[in-house]
Amino acid sequence: MKTAPIIPARVDFSGAVPSAPDFGDLYHAPFGAFAQARQVFLDGNGLPGRWAGRRRFVLLETGFGLGNNFLATWAAWRDDPARCERLVFLSIEKHPLTRANLERAQASSPEPALAQQLVEAWPALTPNLHTLDFDGGRVRLMLAFGDARDWMPELVASVDAFFLDGFAPAKNPDLWDDTVLKQVGRLAAPGATAATWSVARSVRDGLTAAGFEVEKRPGSGGKWQTTVARFAPRHRPPVPPGRLPIAPEARDVLVIGAGLAGAACARVLTREGLRVTVLEGGATTAAQASGNPGGLFHGTLHAEDGPHARFSRAAALATERELRRVTPALPWLQWGLLRVERDPEGLASMRTLLSRSGLPADYVQALSAEEASAKAGLTLTQPAWFFAGGGAVSPPALIAAWLAGAAQAEGFQLRLNAPVAALKRDATSGRWSAMNPAGEVLATADAVVLCGGIDSGALASGWTAGPAWPWGSQRGQLSGMPQDLTPPRLAMPVAGLGYALSLPDGALCFGASTDAGDMDPALRASDHAQNVDRLRSLLPSETIPEDMPLAGRVGWRSLVPDRLPIVGALPAERPERRAEQARFWPRQPGLMVVGALASRGITWATLCAELVAAQLTGAPWPVETSLAEALDPARFAAKAHRATT
Incomplete structure (x- = not known):
């Protein structure tokens, strides 16, 4: 569109x-x-x-x-x-x-x-x-x-x-x-x-x-x-299969994974009147990148308003509304975000782009270095985009708020230490079962939403038509400057090549490294050094001590090459005609996924959950079809078909 x-x-x-x-x-x-x-x-x-x-x-x-x-x-x-x-x-x-x-x-x-x-x-x-x-x-x-x-x-x-x-x-x-x-x-x-x-x-x-x-x-x-x-x-x-409700008569749903995606789905699906059981393989919620002490949310702006820019804007606006709703349940929430431009002389081109886009000031503004410094509370040397509806929040606290909200609904369950190794579907009743590694049934429901990051690909295997999804795992190391080092204090998060945000206790959280396919869980001095270099590109160098001891955390993000999430019902079989378009692929009844949220889990989770809920129940979709197709799990199969014809 x-x-x-x-x-x-x-x-x-x-x-x-x-x-x-x-x-x-x-x-x-x-x-x-x-x-x-x-x-x-x-x-x-x-x-x-x-x-x-x-x-x-x-x-x-x-x-x-x-x-x-x-x-x-x-x-x-x-x-x-x-x-x-x-x-x-x-x-x-x-x-x-x-x-x-x-x-x-x-x-x-x-x-x-x-x-x-x-x-x-x-x-x-x-x-x-x-x-x-x-x-x-x-x-x-x-x-x-x-x-x-x-x-x-x-x-x-x-x-x-x-x-x-x-x-x-x-x-x-x-x-x-x-x-x-x-x-x-x-x-x-x-x-x-x-x-x-x-x-x-x-x-x-x-x-x-x-x-x-x-x-x-x-x-x-x-x-x-x-x-x-x-x-x-x-x-x-006839309505294309990808446009039909997946399970409009469903009354209960299994959500597999208790990170941002799973918690957002639990909140939205319980609001729709469905009974939800969340199965988390670990001992706690927010076990991977969702466990970082602070995370950013914001929109974006591109010269060509393509699917990525349009989806990120729609998601950021949905997230802003949702965070304003749950603010009383959050221990801290910072409003406003600055995304600096690398070119110190780029303000004129930024304002030209903004004028051409027609986007309003309550969504995004182009600020001079002086104006951005006033917002940040520190001297910045580059102009910056200001997103008034962006900001920072604690991902674990947000997950807790969503799950607490879901827990108010009848029939909600959160089960920790419940790893799911396989899925089965009863051909007679149509109900799905989640099996543990020993082959025992953990829970059953009318529908399942896979929200377990890259592990969702293994659970989907055997249930999805077309090629395997091109999942990638990206290691990220976050660095933290504790309060006793007197870190610079930011009035709002600053992002660019890396990001920095001030936590409520006065510590500075910054990073993060990006290493594809790296499964090393240990903190590395080299990654801390890289994060410090990026921090110096954002903030005045004199505010950053030399040779400081840093805290940190390692987590993994899941993503796919087109840098968009995977959201929707799994394709069940190849259609006889028009297989080059995702909408014509028949779907597995009641089997859906929200994944590949990359580093934008806070920004994307709410809208992804809203879309899955609408596709499941038959409610009006919260995004246009061209955006939904850009996120569709069948897009990889449709692309593979186009490449062979």
């Missing part, structure tokens, strides 16, 4: 109803935004009655605007005793409001408490799918910022009701063209409905072509007629 800078909406508040000068149209009907939402969209889709008793109900809106349709729907859900367990509201907006304009637009909201929560959660205006949770996660708002013609083909969701909104077709034709309406049919769940205030012939014909039965209904309050539709297609193309 090709991204473009997000241009915020211009809103004219001078009239009785806010308007959009760039489109020459009002944001809602004069008789009231909530009245319009109830009459046109809720009543037109048979709501709230249709969501009664449902486990999950999914809506999709074209044109978020001022957010009134979402707020009215949330209020209706809240007030309905027979409401569904979870409400998911997908909405696309090419020109989202700034936070200030959203607050102004909602200043007189009929639901001030809900409106304030929306304003407080409003995300950075980046071209991403932003997932915002309310009501303890029971109400989820998924905001896709960008052009609907780009986003609709990229969404994976089974939508129960569509709110076709936006400015009038004559003034905003792109939102109502055949590309968008065709995707409405692709995304529609069986029995889905759609509603809109527009009765334009082109809209009705587009819905009919998409497989809907369309009718006009009498309107009110200045709307003479509205359009409602019910999905009743004569034929539906």
Whole structure:
């Protein structure tokens, strides 16, 4: 998916109803935004009655605007005793409001408490799918910022009701063209409905072509007629196997591994109402790189906004939201991160790149050396990228917080000293068993998520089609300058070639070395020396003592050559056709993986867990399909097929 800078909406508040000068149209009907939402969209889709008793109900809106349709729907859900367990509201907006304009637009909201929560959660205006949770996660708002013609083909969701909104077709034709309406049919769940205030012939014909039965209904309050539709297609193309839910009826899941990936999956899956058992082979959680005393999280920026940059940005934004949620359970958390540029004269090119990307200041800023020094609390000699939503946290503490949260759910178990040597699947029941080295059954469940780092490759062997995943193990040695050496004190982490961060006790943590395939567990003086050299490239040399005794820790990261994680369901067999595309590979029912998080475990774990949970249960995916394919375990098999054809 090709991204473009997000241009915020211009809103004219001078009239009785806010308007959009760039489109020459009002944001809602004069008789009231909530009245319009109830009459046109809720009543037109048979709501709230249709969501009664449902486990999950999914809506999709074209044109978020001022957010009134979402707020009215949330209020209706809240007030309905027979409401569904979870409400998911997908909405696309090419020109989202700034936070200030959203607050102004909602200043007189009929639901001030809900409106304030929306304003407080409003995300950075980046071209991403932003997932915002309310009501303890029971109400989820998924905001896709960008052009609907780009986003609709990229969404994976089974939508129960569509709110076709936006400015009038004559003034905003792109939102109502055949590309968008065709995707409405692709995304529609069986029995889905759609509603809109527009009765334009082109809209009705587009819905009919998409497989809907369309009718006009009498309107009110200045709307003479509205359009409602019910999905009743004569034929539906088959969904590629890689887009189908892996185990939508699953009730219990085994998570193998209790590092960052496993703990994040436990938290997300229990939130989805699943019973989770975490099996950890070691005596403690956070045994490998997840056990470092401090770790970084932050986004990134590249001239070409390719899959790596887009995924890292989406993951960083998801991590920022998650860390703000769990902050009370963490002993320490540093906000803000500086990533220095090697070229001391590179500020001009940095600002050119930032301007071209259109990324907002609340995501990333390009700072001079002087500005960066003020943030760091120490003199830096290079300009730096500043990520306000980045920072540092204790990985073991974060893992503990996630597992403690999961432990609040019914049926959760954490079992230490429970090494898994093999997996078996019962052909009759479809349930999976985890076996220990003696061949004994440790636990059984409807689904399994492999989160054991490079060991996941051995467990997947025999269950995955195509070539073995190109796992690599990378040794990393961390160095620590204890408090009694009076190390330099940083106000926030500084990264570049290596990184440095100040721990709560005043010690300085820095490093880390990177040695592929090296399994030496011993601390090495040569690696400490390398880490000190990198530290001197980041911080003033006079603040770093000579010949100091250093503490340290050795851990191993798992990664693959394309430097992206492996996330999703394992491919079960080679498809007869279109094997060059990962989405067409059939999947092992209920067997998934989150791995190869490399040195970005804190940044990536939350979004990876959210994606696995959505793929498992059939919930809307939290990333676009082109990003999910870049992470897909079947990508290696698809690539191997392309190389032979």
